[in-house]
Amino acid sequence: MSGRLPEDKEQLFWKIFKETYNGPRYKDNKKYMMHGTTSVMDHCVNVAYTAYYMSYKLGIEVNEAELIRGALLHDYFLYDWHEKSWANSIHGYTHPGKALKNAKMDYYLSATERDMIKHHMFPLTPRFPRSREGKILCAADKLCAMKETVYGRIKK
Ligand SMILES: [Fe+2]
Numbered sequence: 700m701s702g703r704l705p706e707d708k709e710q711l712f713w714k715i716f717k718e719t720y721n722g723p724r725y726k727d728n729k730k731y732m733m734h735g736t737t738s739v740m741d742h743c744v745n746v747a748y749t750a751y752y753m754s755y756k757l758g759i760e761v762n763e764a765e766l767i768r769g770a771l772l773h774d775y776f777l778y779d780w781h782e783k784s785w786a787n788s789i790h791g792y793t794h795p796g797k798a799l800k801n802a803k804m805d806y807y808l809s810a811t812e813r814d815m816i817k818h819h820m821f822p823l824t825p826r827f828p829r830s831r832e833g834k835i836l837c838a839a840d841k842l843c844a845m846k847e848t849v850y851g852r853i854k855k
């Protein structure tokens with residue numbers, strides 16, 4: 700699913716991105732890679748934009764600001780998960796908890812944003828997100844991960 704948001708929604712998206720980007724450690728996401736040649740920062744922007752676009756296009760009512768912010772912070776784990784270690788071998792299961800811990804340190808989070816971050820890896824982690832925003836994030840994350848992985852591999 701790809702396309703552009705209308706102008707007012709586009710402005711809200713980039714306003715929330717700037718506020719989040721200005722947090723103490725958000726810029727660190729640029730130095731860690733996510734999938735293929737995509738940094739964690741670019742992945743989070745792709746996912747947040749896709750989640751917002753999906754809710755708009757499918758007519759799903761959401762709290763737009765929470766959807767964008769929770770998605771921008773969903774992978775705020777702040778380390779290179781490609782380094783070989785036992786801890787990184789279980790990154791898929793553990794990083795939502797780490798991302799939530801970091802995000803709580805640096806931002807005030809609503810219950811919806813906490814739900815989004817904590818449960819975005821379902822079904823790898825056992826709990827499905829409770830919020831509508833979390834369910835959309837779950838789908839957008841997987842779509843973007845697939846796209847980034849495929850394109851990353853094609854470029855090599
Ligand atoms: Fe993740």
Ligand SMILES: [Fe+2]
Binds near residue numbers: 840
């Ligand atoms: Fe992700």
